[in-house]
Amino acid sequence: MEDLTLVIGNRNYSSWSLRAWLALAHADVEFETVLLPLDTPQFFERIGEYSSSGRVPVLWHDGVCIWDSLAIGEYVNEQFASGGLWPEDSASRAMGRSMASEMHSSFIALRNALPMNIRASRVVRLDEATQSDINRVFTLWADARAAHADVGPFLLGQYTLLDAMFAPVVSRFKTYDIALPDDLEDYGKAVLADTAMVQWTAEALQETDIVDADEAGEPRE
Numbered sequence: 629m630e631d632l633t634l635v636i637g638n639r640n641y642s643s644w645s646l647r648a649w650l651a652l653a654h655a656d657v658e659f660e661t662v663l664l665p666l667d668t669p670q671f672f673e674r675i676g677e678y679s680s681s682g683r684v685p686v687l688w689h690d691g692v693c694i695w696d697s698l699a700i701g702e703y704v705n706e707q708f709a710s711g712g713l714w715p716e717d718s719a720s721r722a723m724g725r726s727m728a729s730e731m732h733s734s735f736i737a738l739r740n741a742l743p744m745n746i747r748a749s750r751v752v753r754l755d756e757a758t759q760s761d762i763n764r765v766f767t768l769w770a771d772a773r774a775a776h777a778d779v780g781p782f783l784l785g786q787y788t789l790l791d792a793m794f795a796p797v798v799s800r801f802k803t804y805d806i807a808l809p810d811d812l813e814d815y816g817k818a819v820l821a822d823t824a825m826v827q828w829t830a831e832a833l834q835e836t837d838i839v840d841a842d843e844a845g846e847p848r849e
Contacts, residue, residue: 632659634700635678635686637666639832641842643744643796644697646828648685650792651701653824655708667839698732701789713789720776724783724790727768731793735761742800743842746832752804752845762806765797769812781818795819799829805848 634652636645652659664671664684679686679695687694687703694700705713714721737757754762772783772790779785783794798819801808808816819825 631690632657633662633688634659635662635664635675635684635688637664637671637684638835638837638839639663639828640746640835640837641666641744641839642684643739643799644683645685646744646796646799647697647792648687648700648704649828650795650824651704651713651789652687652708653827654713654787654792655704657704657708665837667841668837698728698789698793701728701792705789713787713792715784715786715788720784723772723775724788727772727783728790728793730768731797735765735797737761738765738797738800741844742804742806743844744796744800745803745842745844746799746829747835748803748843749848750804750843750845751848765794766809766812769794769815770809773812773815781814783815787822791819791822795822795825804845 632652634645634648636642636649639646649661662678664674666684675682675684678688679693681695683695685695685697685700687700689703689707694703701713705711714724737755738761741752741755741758752758769783776783776785780787782788782791784790798816800806801816802820820829
């Protein structure tokens with residue numbers, strides 16, 4: 629293995645891989661990417677070479693294995709970004725880490741009903757649980773933006789690990805035509821226009837593999 633290697637799934641579908649990749653991209657560090665196509669024999673044959681978790685993403689650095697997106701983000705922040713992927717202000721860091729942890733552990737209905745699918749333009753009928761998750765996301769974003777609007781366009785003003793954690797959700801809202809409240813439209817645009825996100829999206833659009841489980845809903849007219 630190279631000194632710094634990130635193992636990911638399909639860029640089109642793997643939201644957790646995207647989060648880890650964005651952390652590395654924003655740390656401005658060179659790394660190798662290994663892609664294992666999801667739900668394929670190749671994935672199940674090779675994932676054990678990288679992690680006993682059986683999941684992506686996985687980061688290897690000089691013999692150290694980190695196998696969880698949030699843990700990878702924190703490791704990258706410490707090792708390569710001199711702490712700059714969180715704000716200097718302790719209150720803002722606390723808010724960011726709380727929100728990132730909630731994203732990490734919650735929103736199951738949203739994830740299941742609206743899987744990340746960058747190439748698609750689809751529509752899904754929202755049930756009560758999914759709409760509740762969406763509303764909660766909007767509340768979190770609005771609270772963060774209200775506290776940091778004078779700093780910059782992202783949730784905590786500057787781009788942080790919190791934006792990496794929510795970037796797949798912004799992508800989902802685009803795929804499934806979920807309208808953002810007026811006061812959050814600029815945030816959604818900033819995430820999608822981020823240079824690293826643009827690169828990931830462009831590469832996702834070149835993929836051709838289909839993961840049937842993530843092709844939710846029907847094509848939009």
